Amino acid sequence: MTWPPPFSMYPVLLTATLVLIIGLGWASARDPESFWAPGDLSVHHAGRMSCTQCHEPFRGATTANCIACHADATFISQPDSPPQIFHRQAARERARCLTCHTEHRGTTARITTDPLNPHSEFIFRVTGTQSCRDCHAGVQKPGPKYGLLNNDAVRRLVAKGKGAHGPGRFADCFRCHAGGRTGAERGS
Amino acid sequence: MNVVGRRTLTVIALVALAIVGALTAEWWLSQSPDRPFGHTQAGHVLGWAGLLLMLLVLAYPFRKRHTPGQRWSKSLFQVHIVGGLVGHLLILLHAGAHLHALIPVLAMLAMGLVVVSGIVGQVLHALAFRTMNEQRRLLLHQGLPEPEVEARLQALAKQEETFRLWQVIHGPLTVTFVALAMLHIGGALYYGGF
Numbered sequence: 001m002t003w004p005p006p007f008s009m010y011p012v013l014l015t016a017t018l019v020l021i022i023g024l025g026w027a028s029a030r031d032p033e034s035f036w037a038p039g040d041l042s043v044h045h046a047g048r049m050s051c052t053q054c055h056e057p058f059r060g061a062t063t064a065n066c067i068a069c070h071a072d073a074t075f076i077s078q079p080d081s082p083p084q085i086f087h088r089q090a091a092r093e094r095a096r097c098l099t100c101h102t103e104h105r106g107t108t109a110r111i112t113t114d115p116l117n118p119h120s121e122f123i124f125r126v127t128g129t130q131s132c133r134d135c136h137a138g139v140q141k142p143g144p145k146y147g148l149l150n151n152d153a154v155r156r157l158v159a160k161g162k163g164a165h166g167p168g169r170f171a172d173c174f175r176c177h178a179g180g181r182t183g184a185e186r187g188s
Numbered sequence: 189m190n191v192v193g194r195r196t197l198t199v200i201a202l203v204a205l206a207i208v209g210a211l212t213a214e215w216w217l218s219q220s221p222d223r224p225f226g227h228t229q230a231g232h233v234l235g236w237a238g239l240l241l242m243l244l245v246l247a248y249p250f251r252k253r254h255t256p257g258q259r260w261s262k263s264l265f266q267v268h269i270v271g272g273l274v275g276h277l278l279i280l281l282h283a284g285a286h287l288h289a290l291i292p293v294l295a296m297l298a299m300g301l302v303v304v305s306g307i308v309g310q311v312l313h314a315l316a317f318r319t320m321n322e323q324r325r326l327l328l329h330q331g332l333p334e335p336e337v338e339a340r341l342q343a344l345a346k347q348e349e350t351f352r353l354w355q356v357i358h359g360p361l362t363v364t365f366v367a368l369a370m371l372h373i374g375g376a377l378y379y380g381g382f
Binding site: 003004024033034035036037038039040051055056057058059060102105113 | 223224226227253286288289290291352355356358359360371375377378379380381382
């Protein structure tokens, strides 16, 4: 055997390459995420979306594709809450969704990268609340106390965690609740 | 242990250190909650820089293949070695240890095999040089004229099988790696945009 291979080997090599490319194309069409995606989709999109519903060829994920499902009208019709107010403003300014949102970071990952809500959607799941105003008063900018209300939802959360849910410790839930689990990591 | 053995171990240790360093640096650069370093603009630039360096590496085998009569180019060989190591290191910094999609994982695996086989090749190269120099000294000591010595060494080199066998491994691995890298770049541009 020699390198480069003799000309007589070329038909065999070309055929093998062609078979490989066709096999790759077929497998990629059946399960493109396994071949090309940099990470699993979050729970919000996993199992519901195909790649081309968000990604346009050679343009990436586009705002227009986000709005196809998360229409402007949704933000207008929802009652006032900081996320709704923020998104109405963003829609007016034609902001890019990808400025604050990302994907392919895992099933339980946050998809909001520059959040007004640093707790992510996890906080709503564990407290049973629906919006930021259920625990915070007049939320506009982040801060240490962030207008924390003294209501049942806040008192229940403070009581859990055996003192871990103290002032200044609420912000990053995933520091202790890795993977979005309600139980805290040992030693955190 | 002889000189070649010690140098080989030193190279292996340095490469291992460089790999750990690159992976640690990528981990540290990916600490931002936004996205892994490889998906940032700087990460993309590193990927392109690594690719360019690796394409530069191909100048040496191309020159050897297409101008065989010319004197062996030591400087191009050094570019091949240094570019082969630094280029792959930049790619490692770009990719980190994020292993999900099959195509980039296979490209990374092929890249690792190319680097390992390249280091093996350099050891064989060094051993072949030592053998040739020893033969040259021996033949000159026997009183043979210089042209006769060169002719005999040429004949000896043409019979050298170990290096030829190594080429059969390193060459196809390189082609495989380049093909997978092109697929990865094509996929990233198709789904991620320019």
